[in-house]
Amino acid sequence: MPADPAVEADHLVKTFGDKKAVDDVSFVVPQGTVLGLLGPNGAGKTTTVRMMTTLSVPTSGTARVAGYDVISQPDQVRRNMGLTGQAASVDELLTGRENLRMIGELYGIKPGVAKRISGELLERFSLADAADKVVKQYSGGMRRRLDLAASLVAVPPVLFLDEPTTGLDPRSRQELWDALRELVKGGTTLVLTTQYLEEADRLADEVVVIDQGRIIAAGTPLQLKDSSGQAAVVVTMSHPEDVAAAEAILAPLTGEVHVDADARQLTAPAAGLSDMTRIAEAFSASGLEIDDLGLKRPSLDDVFLALTGHRAESEPSEDAAGGSDSGTAPTEASTGKGNR
Amino acid sequence: MSTPTAGLQPGIGLTTDRPEIHPRGVLAESLVMVRRNLRHIKRQPEMLMDVTIQPIMFVLLFAYVFGGSIQIGGQSGVNYREWLLPGIMGQTMAFASFIVAIGLNNDLDKGIIDRFRSLPMSRSSVLVGRSLAALLHSSIGIVVMALTGLVIGWRIGGGPANAVLAFLLLLAFGFAMIWIGIWVGSAMRSVEAVNGVMFTTMFPITFLANTFAPPANMPTWLRTIAEWNPISALVQALRELWDNYPDLAPSAAWPLRHAVWVSLGWSVLITVVVAPLALRAYRRRTTD
Structure with a gap:
C-alpha cells in the first residue's frame, strides 16, 4: 500500500x-x-x-x-x-x-x-x-x-x-x-x-x-x-575570417546553422555527446582556431518559449550556472524579493 | 478530511529523533522576544541613545540655554529645571511609539516575522514581546531622566503614593503610544518612511505642548492646541503628582485642570481607537 x-x-x-x-x-x-x-x-x-x-x-x-x-x-x-x-x-x-x-x-x-x-x-x-x-x-x-x-x-x-x-x-x-x-x-x-x-x-x-x-x-x-526542444552546440571562433569556413564544416554535420558574425559564434542543433564528438573532431581536423566549443542546454527561457510561446519576463542579471558546462550558461533571471 | 500521515520520520544526520514540541504560551514566548530585544541592545548599545543621550541633551539645552528666557507665568521663584523634567519625561515616553515602529518595521522587512509565523507559537507573542521590550526601553529612559534630574536639582515633592501614580501614568501613556508605533511600523514600507512619518509628527506634537514652555504664553489658537494635546495632560499630571510647580494660569483649559484623570482618559482613548487600526495594519502586512 x-x-x-x-x-x-x-x-x-x-x-x-x-x-x-x-x-x-x-x-x-x-x-x-x-x-x-x-x-x-x-x-x-x-x-x-x-x-x-x-x-x-x-x-x-x-x-x-x-x-x-x-x-x-x-x-x-x-x-x-x-x-x-x-x-x-x-x-x-x-x-x-x-x-x-x-x-x-x-x-x-x-x-x-x-x-x-x-x-x-x-x-x-x-x-x-x-x-x-x-x-x-x-x-x-x-x-x-x-x-x-x-x-x-x-x-x-x-x-x-x-x-x-x-x-x-x-x-x-x-x-x-x-x-x-x-x-x-x-x-x-x-x-x-x-x-x-x-x-x-x-x-x-x-x-x-x-x-x-x-x-x-x-x-x-x-x-x-x-518538451523544450533540442540542445545546441555553440562554437566560438578565434578569428572573424574563419566564421564562413566554420559554417561550411558545421552545416553538413548538423543541418541548419545560425551564424552571429559579430560574436564569431555559430549555433546548431546537437542531440548529445556523440554529435559533439563528431563536431570537435571535424574542427580539429580543419585546423581552424576556436575559442570555445560547448553544448548549450535548454534554459528556463527556452522551456518557457516552448511551453507558452512567450519569453519568461524577467531580466537576466546573474549567471546561474554551476560551472559544469563548457558552453553557454543558462541565463535566466535571479534576484528579487517581491515574488508574491 | 484526511488523517495525519503516519511514519514520517526523517533523519538529518542528527543523533536525535524528532524532539517533542510543547509551545509554552503567550507569556513565555513574549519573554523570549523581550530577551531577543535586550540582546539587540547589548550588541548595539547605541540603540539606547534615543532614551539616554538625546533626552539628557534636551534637559541640558533647555535648562541652561533657553531656560533663562522662559517665563513660567504666575509663579514666583520657579526652578525651571524642576518644572522642565516632567516635560522631558513625557516626551521620552511619547517616543516609545518611535521605538516600536522602527523595530517592528525592521523585523517585517527582514522576513523574521515570517519565520516566527511559521512556528507553532501564539500569533500575538511577537507584538506583545515587542511592546514589552519597548516599554522596558522607554523605562530605561525614564530612569536615566530621573537620575539626570536629581543631579540638576529636580525633586519629588508629592509623597510616595503620588510619585508611584505618576510613573504608572507614564507607563499607561507609553502603552497607548506603542499602538501608534505598531500601526505606523506595520503600515509603512521602509524604515526610512517610518523615520519620516515619526519625525514630522511626533516632534511637533511633543513640542506643541506644555513640555518646554507654558502654553499661556502662546498665541491663542496655538495655546488651545497645546492645552488639549494629550502630552500636556500627562505632563501637567506629573507636575501635580511630583509637586514640580504645577500652578496653572487662571485661564488654563479644562484638560489641564483635571490632568490626572484626563491623562488616563487619553491613554485609554488612544488605545481603544488605535489598537484595532494597528492590528488590522499588522494583519494586512503579514497575512498576504
Missing part, C-alpha cells in the same frame, strides 16, 4: 484585488521526494509556498502538509514543516547559536534537547566555528545555511524552501545543494521554488512549471527538457 503523500496542493487559488496570483494549482508530493516549483519572478511560486506554510490564507482551495489541512489545522502544519524563506530570515544581531536556541525556545523544545540539536545543526552545516559570532558578520552562504538550520530545529518531515540559492555564488550554491540532498537521503520531503532550470534538474524528482499563477507543465526534469 503506498504511503500518504507528504504534501498535497488542492486547487489553490489566491487573488490580490482583481489579480489572480495563483490560479488553480494542484500537485502531490510523495514522502521523501523533492518537488521543484519552477517559474519566473512573479509567477506565483512564493504565494503558493506561503499558502502551503500557513503564512497566507488561500482565496479558495486548500493544501495538506504531513496530512494536516493548512486552513483548519494550521498549528499541526506548523509543527510538521520547516520554512526557509527568500530573505534569510534570521536575526542579524544574534549569534548563530542564539538564533537556533531562540527558535527551539519558541517551539517549546526542552532546553537540553534544543541545545543538543542546535549544536549538531551548526556542526552539520559547517557553522560550528562561527556559532558564537553575530550573524551580521556572516557571508551570504553562511546566512542561508543558518536559515536552513533554523528551519530544521524541530526536525520537520517536510521542508519548504523559497528560492534557496538565489543570490549565492556557485560554490555556496553547490554546498547548499549537497546539504539538501543529504536531507532527502534522510527521508525529508522537500518543496522548493526556483528560477533555475539547473537547480530543478539537480534536485527535483518532479518539476511543476508555473507561469502567471497557472501550472503550464509538470513532469520529471528530463521530460521537461525534451
